[in-house]
Amino acid sequence: MSANSASAAPETGKPAGSGPRIPKVPFWAQIVAGLVLGVLLGWLARSQDISWLYTTLDKVGHIFVQLLKLAVAPLVFFAILVSITNLRKVNNAARLATRTLLWFMITSLIAVAIGLAIGLITNPGSGTGLTPKDGKLPEGKGSWLDFLTGIIPDNVITPFTELNVLQIVFMAAVAGIAALQLGDKAKPILTLSEAVLELLQKALWWVIRLAPIGTIGLIGYAIADYGWDLIGKYATFTADVYIGCALVMFGVYPLLLATVAKVSPLQFFKGAWPAIQLAFVSRSSVGTMPVTQKVTERLGVPKEYASFAVPFGATTKMDGCAAIYPALAAIFIAQIFDVQLGIGDYLLIAFVSVIGSAATAGLTGATVMLTLTLSTLGLPLEGVGLLMAIDPILDMMRTATNVAGQALVPVIVSAREKILDHEAYNSASSSPVDEPGTVDVRDAEQKVSLPVTA
Numbered sequence: 001m002s003a004n005s006a007s008a009a010p011e012t013g014k015p016a017g018s019g020p021r022i023p024k025v026p027f028w029a030q031i032v033a034g035l036v037l038g039v040l041l042g043w044l045a046r047s048q049d050i051s052w053l054y055t056t057l058d059k060v061g062h063i064f065v066q067l068l069k070l071a072v073a074p075l076v077f078f079a080i081l082v083s084i085t086n087l088r089k090v091n092n093a094a095r096l097a098t099r100t101l102l103w104f105m106i107t108s109l110i111a112v113a114i115g116l117a118i119g120l121i122t123n124p125g126s127g128t129g130l131t132p133k134d135g136k137l138p139e140g141k142g143s144w145l146d147f148l149t150g151i152i153p154d155n156v157i158t159p160f161t162e163l164n165v166l167q168i169v170f171m172a173a174v175a176g177i178a179a180l181q182l183g184d185k186a187k188p189i190l191t192l193s194e195a196v197l198e199l200l201q202k203a204l205w206w207v208i209r210l211a212p213i214g215t216i217g218l219i220g221y222a223i224a225d226y227g228w229d230l231i232g233k234y235a236t237f238t239a240d241v242y243i244g245c246a247l248v249m250f251g252v253y254p255l256l257l258a259t260v261a262k263v264s265p266l267q268f269f270k271g272a273w274p275a276i277q278l279a280f281v282s283r284s285s286v287g288t289m290p291v292t293q294k295v296t297e298r299l300g301v302p303k304e305y306a307s308f309a310v311p312f313g314a315t316t317k318m319d320g321c322a323a324i325y326p327a328l329a330a331i332f333i334a335q336i337f338d339v340q341l342g343i344g345d346y347l348l349i350a351f352v353s354v355i356g357s358a359a360t361a362g363l364t365g366a367t368v369m370l371t372l373t374l375s376t377l378g379l380p381l382e383g384v385g386l387l388m389a390i391d392p393i394l395d396m397m398r399t400a401t402n403v404a405g406q407a408l409v410p411v412i413v414s415a416r417e418k419i420l421d422h423e424a425y426n427s428a429s430s431s432p433v434d435e436p437g438t439v440d441v442r443d444a445e446q447k448v449s450l451p452v453t454a
Contacts, residue, residue: 026431027212031277034215041216042223057220064214067207068287071200073160076286077172078197079311084176085190089304096413100309103409104317105354107256111248111319111401112353115327116346118244124237124328125335165286169315201290208278208291215281222392234390237332241394244324245401253408261415263425271299271428272407279403283395288403289314298428300421301410309413313406318369320398320405323353326373333374333383345377352376 025033038057045053087093151170153159159167179186254265269276275292282288293310297303327349334341352373374381387394414420 030212034212038216038219042220045224054224057217060217061221071204075200076168080172081176083308083311086304086307108323108354111323112327112350115244115324118240119328119331125332242397245397249401249404261412270430273430280396280400283399285314285402296407300425301414309410317406318402320401322369
């Protein structure tokens with residue numbers, strides 16, 4: 001053996017070319033590290049008045065949100081279109097869709113009731129030191145007339161350029177239903193739509209992997225811009241929102257899973273955790289949608305049904321933004337402006353929460369939904385300005401609750417209709433979901449049969 005060949009031989013027991021490996025940091029740990037680092041950098045930027053750090057945090061968070069929003073319009077359109085056409089693979093699809101909507105409404109009513117109860121008990125607007133002069137009119141507002149007439153677009157381009165998600169959902173639903181009616185003639189369009197959707201999900205996945213960096217910017221900027229003093233004025237209201245969302249997410253949802261779906265609540269959160277944690281930092285139900293759909297399928301919900309229920313929920317199912325938050329915000333603003341609310345007002349809040357939740361449209365923030373609620377109650381819209389300062393901090397918990405509910409309902413409906421894969425549900429893990437495009441263990445073309453009896 002030559003010297004060269006001898007020197008090239010690997011050491012005993014070690015593979016060729018092996019070296020010290022950098023341990024892979026779990027995605028959840030990256031998110032937590034981003035949260036901690038963001039808080040530290042935000043505090044440093046504010047306490048030391050470091051302008052360049054303040055600007056950098058702002059830009060990093062802004063770019064991350066913009067990247068998420070970049071995919072929103074086409075993602076919503078093709079996800080809704082494909083989800084509706086996927087119902088052709090499901091027997092008794094109309095019943096599935098009806099029961100999904102019914103459970104959306106039931107959970108929203110429970111959430112808004114909890115929000116109202118907490119608000120009436122804690123009186124979040126009392127003792128804050130805030131006055132009506134601190135409020136200002138929002139740039140945009142929602143009304144029932146705008147909500148009802150704004151569903152139908154004037155043309156097919158403007159909803160995409162102005163990111164009017166409600167109109168995009170309307171056009172996608174019309175296109176999906178038309179494709180179902182056309183049958184085989186629409187196959188080329190459906191094939192193209194499915195390919196575009198996979199492409200968008202792949203690109204969005206790359207953005208999702210940047211979430212730890214985006215977290216640093218978003219959290220850091222919030223701390224640097226608002227500071228602890230301002231947050232202190234809203235301490236009761238902020239605590240109410242977080243407690244209300246926690247009660248719904250970790251109280252109501254587990255109760256429904258245990259009693260209605262008859263499955264393990266702990267196993268649900270174990271499987272759904274990747275989507276919930278991403279929703280917390282991204283503040284976007286639509287941006288989280290590919291992960292939400294993956295974890296829902298991993299929890300044993302048939303792919304054909306999940307591909308309908310999750311996109312539908314990402315644009316209409318908002319227990320955090322459209323139920324708990326507007327209920328608490330209405331009480332908070334009424335107390336600041338010294339307006340007395342009665343039983344009829346509380347019933348109106350519940351009605352708006354159930355019917356108007358589509359106005360939130362899965363984007364960051366819930367300003368449109370809040371203005372819709374305030375205008376319905378006749379409360380001053382300047383109250384919205386009082387809450388804008390801490391909206392990003394509130395929006396994290398609200399969106400996490402939204403996404404948890406969007407995964408919950410398909411699990412409940414599937415369990416009730418006896419199409420839930422209990423083996424997959426019980427084996428679901430909290431590990432990061434596979435990247436879109438990976439092979440699913442279940443056949444996507446498999447027919448899902450539902451029992452004929454109600």
